[in-house]
Amino acid sequence: MIETIEVAKREQVGSRAMIKIREKGLVPAILYGHGEENICLTLPLDTVNKLIKHGTKLVNLTGSVTDTALLRSVQWSSMGDYVIHVDFARVSQTETVDVTLPVHLHGEAPGAMTAAGQLRFVAHEVVIRCPAAKIPEFLSCDISHLQLGQSIHVSELKLPEGASAVTPGSIVVVQVAVAAGEEAAVAASGASEPELIRKEKPADSAS
Numbered sequence: 001m002i003e004t005i006e007v008a009k010r011e012q013v014g015s016r017a018m019i020k021i022r023e024k025g026l027v028p029a030i031l032y033g034h035g036e037e038n039i040c041l042t043l044p045l046d047t048v049n050k051l052i053k054h055g056t057k058l059v060n061l062t063g064s065v066t067d068t069a070l071l072r073s074v075q076w077s078s079m080g081d082y083v084i085h086v087d088f089a090r091v092s093q094t095e096t097v098d099v100t101l102p103v104h105l106h107g108e109a110p111g112a113m114t115a116a117g118q119l120r121f122v123a124h125e126v127v128i129r130c131p132a133a134k135i136p137e138f139l140s141c142d143i144s145h146l147q148l149g150q151s152i153h154v155s156e157l158k159l160p161e162g163a164s165a166v167t168p169g170s171i172v173v174v175q176v177a178v179a180a181g182e183e184a185a186v187a188a189s190g191a192s193e194p195e196l197i198r199k200e201k202p203a204d205s206a207s
Contacts, residue, residue, distance in 0.1 A: 002093075002133070003056050006063040007031075007041045016203055018084070030059070031069060039065060041088075048074070048083050052171055053139035057099055061088070070132060088197035096109035098166055100127050101136065103157070103173055107144030111176035117148045118179040121133030122172045126154055141173055151175035 010028065012021065018028050027048050029041040041064070051059070051071055061067045067087035077084050091097055102125055105129035126139055139157050146152065155169030 002058045002060060002068075003051065003054075004062055005043060005047050005051070007043045007061050007065055009064040010040045010042045013040065018110075027086055029086040029088060031065060031067065031088045031090065033069075036090065037152070041065065043086070045083065045101065048086055050165065055102065057135045057137075058093070058132050067127055068093060068132075070099070070135075077145070091132045092129070095132050096129055097132050097135070098129050099135055100125050102138045103141050104138045105174060106142050108147055109143045109146035109174075109176050111146050111148035111150060114148065116178055117176045119143070119146075120175050120177050122174060123154065123167070126157065126162050126171075126173070127166040128159055129166050130160050134160045134162060136160055139148040143174055146174070146176045148176050 007029065010021070010086040012018075013118055021028050021042055022045075025045050026042040027045050029043055031039045041061075050056075052074065055072050059069055059071060061069055067090055070091045071086065072089040073081055073087040075087075076082070079146045103123060105121065109117070109119050111117040128139070139159070141152060141157060143152065152174050153169060154165050154167050154171045154173055157165070157173065159165065
């Protein structure tokens, strides 16, 4: 999904200037790539939060700058409670790019609905390579068929047309494993009785 956002150029640099920018409800950003000069920008915090919430990757920049860009990275505060900087990379809509996408699970795994089964969400994000204009907000993973002991790998995920996985296909995304307590119970029930070793009484020696 492509969203149009308004940005403004900024001349201020340095930590003090960044603090003042954030006090105004703005977020400092930078636009780079395609062999062109880096441009320092600002955009409203509300806009950044909206992009993050909707999982938007590709944007049309308007205002002081007119360009198409990929939301490449978001830098958070040390406590992780607010955004302090955003990076935009110039792209064309026909360009192929690598992006990291969240994985959303859909359905209920039958194997995890028993006492013995435990659903384990292993890979919450997957990197794919696809045309910039076809970047999805997330990747869907249907778990409604997963039985105890079964897994879904990256290679089994449905990707957008023209896309391929950069994350190795052998990586497990989600699995239904035997719950830890059940593993112990199974191990205990399968253990054999300890063997009683009896020491033979030596035969009396001839007198």
